[in-house]
Amino acid sequence: MRIATWNVNSLRVRLPQLKEWLAASPVDVVGLQELKLTDEDFPRGEIEALGLHATWYGQRTYNGVAILAREALEDVDYGIPGFDDPQRRVIAATVRGVRVVNVYVPNGQAVGSDKYFYKLDWLSRLRNHVAAALGRHERLALVGDFNIAPEDRDVHDPAKWEGSVHVSPEERAALGELMQAGLADTFRLFEQPPGTYSWWDYRMGAFRRNHGLRIDLVLASHALARRCIGCHVDRTPRAWERPSDHAPVVASFDIA
């Protein structure tokens, strides 16, 4: 079973690339972030024409998340229960017995800003929600755009980024709390090429120079992580014309 995550940065713009990528890289489940469209505008027909099931939670202009899967999606949840967040950033569903929680973590803008404190509060609420979900689901995958580079080796130039949003100690601690609820970073279960990132700025030829961050993750509950047989970043679509600034990340699991 292959579980993927991809921040598409506008599903309207990226739908042709999503189709092309899925045709070349069939996955069982993919969590999408930054749809940037309303629920009415979700391209349901085109997704279903690919033979995929889908559930989505969108809004105008910003944010928006979806889960696509080859098999039926069960027990869909929208948002974080008990958190009346106007920003649509979380969607969850069960596919073939695996609980998939797909998130678009707030950017945080700048350390100390209102958006930064919203990000930290948001992560704390996510942590409580995921801890509860882990109690109900032995096999759980938490996937998405976390907007946090877990370690310095996930940053192309750690000295330049030190203390900035995406790498600040508070953000990394919040991610650590999330992991301590019972999750493993599937990417780090395997030997990986140094300098593997999942996001590159559109500016300054950042992709060409591999100036990136690894901020898109597939986290797995320990029971699921034990079945993980690989995880990689697929840089291919980032090199296409008019790309998303994020690349998809795919984890493979040896489960029936």
Added chain:
DNA sequence: ATGGCTAACATGGTTAGA
């Protein structure tokens, strides 16, 4: 010292991303 690019909304210039 800061922008560089892209997308949405709107239709010129702002907001936001990371």
